[in-house]
Each structure stands twice: as C-alpha cells, then as structure tokens.
Amino acid sequence: MSSDAIIEVAHVSKLYHIYDSPKQRLSQLFARGGRKHYREFAAIRDLSFRVERGQTVGVIGRNGAGKSTLLQMICGTLTPTDGEINVRGRVAALLELGAGFNPEFTGRENVYIASALYGLSRQQVDARFDRIVAFADIGAFIDQPVKTYSSGMFVRLAFAVIAHVDAEILVIDEALAVGDVFFQQKCMRFLRQFQANGGTMLFVSHDTSAIVNLCRTALWLKKPSTSEYVMGDSDEVCKAYLRDFYAQQVQEEPRAGDAAPDLAAPAPAQPGAVSFTPDTLQPSVVQISGFNAGGESFGRGGGRFVDACFVNARGQRIDTARAGEPVAVRLQVRIDQQVVYPAFGITIKDRLGQFIISESTDQAFRSSRVVFAAGDLVTVEFAFRMPELLQGHYMVDIAFAEGQGHDHVQHHWIHDAIALSSLNGRLVQGICGLPELSLRLARTPVGAELPA
Numbered sequence: 001m002s003s004d005a006i007i008e009v010a011h012v013s014k015l016y017h018i019y020d021s022p023k024q025r026l027s028q029l030f031a032r033g034g035r036k037h038y039r040e041f042a043a044i045r046d047l048s049f050r051v052e053r054g055q056t057v058g059v060i061g062r063n064g065a066g067k068s069t070l071l072q073m074i075c076g077t078l079t080p081t082d083g084e085i086n087v088r089g090r091v092a093a094l095l096e097l098g099a100g101f102n103p104e105f106t107g108r109e110n111v112y113i114a115s116a117l118y119g120l121s122r123q124q125v126d127a128r129f130d131r132i133v134a135f136a137d138i139g140a141f142i143d144q145p146v147k148t149y150s151s152g153m154f155v156r157l158a159f160a161v162i163a164h165v166d167a168e169i170l171v172i173d174e175a176l177a178v179g180d181v182f183f184q185q186k187c188m189r190f191l192r193q194f195q196a197n198g199g200t201m202l203f204v205s206h207d208t209s210a211i212v213n214l215c216r217t218a219l220w221l222k223k224p225s226t227s228e229y230v231m232g233d234s235d236e237v238c239k240a241y242l243r244d245f246y247a248q249q250v251q252e253e254p255r256a257g258d259a260a261p262d263l264a265a266p267a268p269a270q271p272g273a274v275s276f277t278p279d280t281l282q283p284s285v286v287q288i289s290g291f292n293a294g295g296e297s298f299g300r301g302g303g304r305f306v307d308a309c310f311v312n313a314r315g316q317r318i319d320t321a322r323a324g325e326p327v328a329v330r331l332q333v334r335i336d337q338q339v340v341y342p343a344f345g346i347t348i349k350d351r352l353g354q355f356i357i358s359e360s361t362d363q364a365f366r367s368s369r370v371v372f373a374a375g376d377l378v379t380v381e382f383a384f385r386m387p388e389l390l391q392g393h394y395m396v397d398i399a400f401a402e403g404q405g406h407d408h409v410q411h412h413w414i415h416d417a418i419a420l421s422s423l424n425g426r427l428v429q430g431i432c433g434l435p436e437l438s439l440r441l442a443r444t445p446v447g448a449e450l451p452a
C-alpha cells in the first residue's frame, strides 16, 4: 500500500448469489461437486481507487449502483469476493440506523458497547459519556431500552457515538444524517470540523450539490454490474453524472399515465407579448420558527441575546413571509459589560451548514463610535426583502461582537437561532432566485417582421 493512502481498494469485486426460488437455496446446501444452483450478480466489479489521508470523497451512483456494498466492505462488515481493501485507521460509520445497537439494552448500555467496538476502554467512555449524551440530546431516554426510541432518537445516539470515538475515517450515508433540522446542523458542524482537523471521510449521497459542497473528489459508481467507475474532481464528476442521469431519463419509456401533448389540436390564440410580474411568478412562502434561545452558542459573554425574531414592515412578529416581502430580523441583546464598537451579524445557512447569506453591521456602525453600557437593552433590526430560497430548510445564526473588521471578539454567537423552511415551487436548482424577478415574452409571428 502506498505510504500516504489511508484507504486503498485494489481490483475489488463483490458477487452476490441470487437464488430464483427457496428450493434452489436448499439444493445449494446439499450441492456436490461444485454444482451451482444460483446466479451470480456483481454489485461491484474490479474497482480500484485510493483515498489520501485528509481527503473527503463523495460517492454517487443511482439506486443499486453498489454504494452500500462498497462502504460496507471498507468498514469490514462485508468481505470482497475478489481483490483487496486496505484501511489504515479507525473507521466509524453511520450507514445503518444504530447498527450495532442492541434494542433490548438502554441507550447508556449501548453507548458503552458500541464505543468498546470502536476500541475505547471503559474509562475513556466514562470520561466522554456526558459529552455523548449532550450531543445526542435525548434527555432521560438515555436510560430507556433503545427499542422504545423513535428513528430520530436512534440516529442522534448513533451519530453522537461516532462523533466521540476518535475515528480517523468517517463513513456517512447522507440520507441517515437526518433527525430534526437542528440536529442536522449540529452534525454538519461536526463533519466540517472533522474535515478541518484533517479527518478522512467518505460521504454517500444522491445529491450532487451536497457532494460538490463537501467533497473535492467524487467517485461515481456508473453502471451496476460493470467495471465502469469514474473518480476525479467532484465538480467534473457530478456534471458528468447529471448529464448521464438526464440522458437516461430521455431514453426511458414514458410512464403509463404520462399524456403526450396533442400537437394536432388547434393552439389557443397566441398573444404577441406576455409579462409576468413577481406576484404572478408565485413567490415562495417561508415558514419561520420562534427563537431557539437554547441553541449551541459561544462567546465571552459581554452581552447575550434575549430575543431574535422576524417582523413585518409594521414591526409585528411573523411566522410566515412571502419571498419578496419586506421583513426584518430583530435582535435584542442585554449588555453585561461596556462594549465599544459593537457589531451584530446574521447568517442564513442551508441544510449542509453552508453560509448562503451573511450580513453584519460592522461597516455601518464603524463611522459612529457606538458604546453600550452594562445593563442596556439593545435592539437592532436588519430590514430586507425575504429572499426567494430554494425549497428546503435553512437556519439563521446570530452574533453579537465587539471590534472592527477582522479585529473583533464574539460576545454571543448562537447557532441555529431561527429555523426557516422555504416552500418553493418555482426554483429547481441553485440557492436563491433573483430578487424582484419579472419576465417578459415577446413573439413576432412568421411574416410579421418589419423590414430591416
């Protein structure tokens, strides 16, 4: 194995035996002379690649492409039929809901058992148990049998364990890094920190934007049962994957019930020009949560947030807003010690924890030397038009700092202080729509053009 590779996969194949009937399976048990009563199916065929220490590699492929099979082989829970896999480092995986948890045992007992499987001693688990429980945030359920857990609680505890076993390699199936939106943000923060600390990660997803966002390199398992694999720059690989995905959709037969447009039917009278205003473009509706005062936070505590909310143009608290509508984020801070050159910031993050929009008062406040005294209750409002966000969940981080530009300290930063949920029917990709978009269509029928 080459010195800097932490994972090396060399000519690996995994064949499954497919029995067409239970009788064939039984016959195989008593088969003699190497007779086969099954068909062989290659989930992975002759795959070779390597992952360097510190790399994050995204793994994509259509359903049944062999992603889970590959990752289970890397984790050591499946054995390759052919080829060799070398892994140098402790692997922790979140592939199957709480795999390794015994449903009859309590969460506490399972934490000890699962951690021991990752090589931690009892004393090591004792020392980090409280952090694991705090991360999972499942309260008194930690002493209940895990068979009583909801699937969300299961994922929380499973993720909390793998986040605390000092893994060098994490294998994450994005579909399982769920739970509620707050917990998802916590997981994304952990994964990004793990990357920043030089950890190695394999990240499986069908979502190419998530792959491009988190991984520099991607491995595309192109066609099930073939040895067609592509590995390279994640952006390039994802572009090729999407091209292929859409090309295949065109080739696929129309589904039953898909009515083809009747091109022979007389077309309705065609207007020469049509305009679509922001209103007729059906702006999305954004749902807004209350203030998550207990969100994860940090800061030196010269002041602390006591409220955060969205308000409308009349200054009233709102829990929904239409994209394009004038709104404001209103933040309230109780000052605990004198603050010179205060600054406030808001950041809207997507579900992957990626900063979409960040604004601060830094530039604006610099010209006037603002000073807050201990005991002040300060309110600040960022007023803007609600952006047109792609459908999905977002979080707003809020920050109260002191100082100018890069030279500042944080007094109170709250992660995920407000949750937003965009119900958007218009945007299909990207991050945001254009503000105040309107459309105009002009059509000049054949023969009606004016001579040049």
Ligand SMILES: Nc1ncnc2c1ncn2[C@@H]1O[C@H](COP(=O)(O)OP(=O)(O)OP(=O)(O)O)[C@@H](O)[C@H]1O
Pocket: 016, 017, 018, 041, 043, 061, 062, 063, 064, 065, 066, 067, 068, 069, 070, 224
């Ligand atoms: N134990 C098994 N016995 C037989 N065939 C299997 C077995 N496990 C997986 N397969 C088959 O191997 C192929 C690859 O499966 P795998 O679960 O690895 O794909 P995947 O890319 O993870 O799919 P998905 O995105 O749907 O989770 C599939 O056709 C699947 O039906």
